[in-house]
Amino acid sequence: MKAVIPYKKTCAKSRLSPVLSQEEREEFVELMLNQVIDTLLEAGIKTIDILSPSIYGLENMKKANVLLDKSDLNEALNRYLEQAEEPVLIVMADLPLLSPDHVKGITSTKEDLCIAPGKGGGTNILFIKNPSEYKVKYYGSSFLTHCLIAEKTEQSIEIYDSFLAGTDMDEPEDLVELLIHGSRATKEYINEKFRLETSRGRVRLAPI
Amino acid sequence: MKAVIPYKKTCAKSRLSPVLSQEEREEFVELMLNQVIDTLLEAGIKTIDILSPSIYGLENMKKANVLLDKSDLNEALNRYLEQAEEPVLIVMADLPLLSPDHVKGITSTKEDLCIAPGKGGGTNILFIKNPSEYKVKYYGSSFLTHCLIAEKTEQSIEIYDSFLAGTDMDEPEDLVELLIHGSRATKEYINEKFRLETSRGRVRLAPI
Numbered sequence: 001m002k003a004v005i006p007y008k009k010t011c012a013k014s015r016l017s018p019v020l021s022q023e024e025r026e027e028f029v030e031l032m033l034n035q036v037i038d039t040l041l042e043a044g045i046k047t048i049d050i051l052s053p054s055i056y057g058l059e060n061m062k063k064a065n066v067l068l069d070k071s072d073l074n075e076a077l078n079r080y081l082e083q084a085e086e087p088v089l090i091v092m093a094d095l096p097l098l099s100p101d102h103v104k105g106i107t108s109t110k111e112d113l114c115i116a117p118g119k120g121g122g123t124n125i126l127f128i129k130n131p132s133e134y135k136v137k138y139y140g141s142s143f144l145t146h147c148l149i150a151e152k153t154e155q156s157i158e159i160y161d162s163f164l165a166g167t168d169m170d171e172p173e174d175l176v177e178l179l180i181h182g183s184r185a186t187k188e189y190i191n192e193k194f195r196l197e198t199s200r201g202r203v204r205l206a207p208i
Numbered sequence: 209m210k211a212v213i214p215y216k217k218t219c220a221k222s223r224l225s226p227v228l229s230q231e232e233r234e235e236f237v238e239l240m241l242n243q244v245i246d247t248l249l250e251a252g253i254k255t256i257d258i259l260s261p262s263i264y265g266l267e268n269m270k271k272a273n274v275l276l277d278k279s280d281l282n283e284a285l286n287r288y289l290e291q292a293e294e295p296v297l298i299v300m301a302d303l304p305l306l307s308p309d310h311v312k313g314i315t316s317t318k319e320d321l322c323i324a325p326g327k328g329g330g331t332n333i334l335f336i337k338n339p340s341e342y343k344v345k346y347y348g349s350s351f352l353t354h355c356l357i358a359e360k361t362e363q364s365i366e367i368y369d370s371f372l373a374g375t376d377m378d379e380p381e382d383l384v385e386l387l388i389h390g391s392r393a394t395k396e397y398i399n400e401k402f403r404l405e406t407s408r409g410r411v412r413l414a415p416i
Binding site for chain 2: 140
């Protein structure tokens with residue numbers, strides 16, 4: 001089994017631009033990437049590939065292999081899957097709440113595939129036992145799309161139901177979850193800049 | 209063990225007012241309440257109490273007991289806990305993605321308490337084995353508060369990590385999750401009024 005993390009540092013996370021500058025967003029995605037890699041390593045995953053259109057921010061990466069592919073995310077990932085000769089775990093780089101137990105839970109599925117849905121129809125993690133028989137299609141409602149591709153190719157799929165693995169960092173409200181449920185460098189980074197603002201509704205983000 | 213569902217139909221769910229009228233919101237909360245009750249019944253919970261400040265919308269309730277208490281949510285719930293002589297499961301009424309398996313998982317905890325966090329620091333479900341020794345404090349960042357109360361009263365707590373149990377219906381984006389992951393009457397109700405609008409970011413809600 002091996003893991004692949006799609007990654008792009010340049011101009012990352014534009015939907016966080018209302019609260020973080022471009023420089024801060026680039027710092028934050030780098031911290032998240034490193035935390036996800038550490039989580040995978042702690043879960044016992046030995047081969048970790050980072051799939052990126054650019055070497056920017058990965059010049060000194062030692063904990064994982066860097067594979068450069070300038071094509072679109074889906075094209076690059078599907079080429080990766082075609083060439084893979086073992087099960088593949090696709091993990092998004094923006095999951096600082098992911099724990100080694102989640103990774104172990106997902107990769108020990110009895111089904112052909114295991115998917116951890118993200119907020120708003122996304123696919124945060126996808127474990128594929130037979131990568132040459134599956135194609136991914138990220139963007140849009142990719143969770144439903146990936147379930148449909150499983151059905152069409154007659155592969156069974158487990159839905160991994162986790163609040164923490166389901167929380168990717170895309171929008172300011174997601175940083176609230178990091179402050180509440182997070183740990184380590186990513187939480188510390190956000191904790192230096194924001195505090196929780198409580199009212200009768202959901203907790204919101206407020207600058208310090 | 210018994211379950212209690214705090215409920216208020218009048219002017220419910222004001223944060224859904226950008227997309228649903230007051231009449232629609234009241235219809236929707238009634239559907240959600242019924243679905244939560246059915247889920248609890250399917251999980252084998254025999255005593256279900258609805259704690260409400262008013263009989264409005266509960267005039268014909270047959271599946272659960274109706275307890276009227278005009279006080280504030282926390283005051284009413286803490287009075288309920290004080291008088292309880294068995295473990296209590298507090299379930300919010302706006303959890304249409306909750307399944308019997310979640311309920312069984314939560315109530316089979318080995319700890320003194322089990323909490324299912326909601327989005328934005330909320331507490332969606334709280335299972336309390338020794339109700340006379342615990343007080344709740346909803347609103348604000350109640351998830352953190354409830355963990356802290358557990359610590360102060362020296363009671364152990366399990367955090368129940370579920371995307372589906374963690375998704376309460378408070379804001380328009382939550383209805384997206386209902387369309388993607390939901391089922392039965394609540395999904396059908398929202399499905400008649402909205403469709404999913406996909407772009408490169410998260411899926412959004414669009415009127416039909």
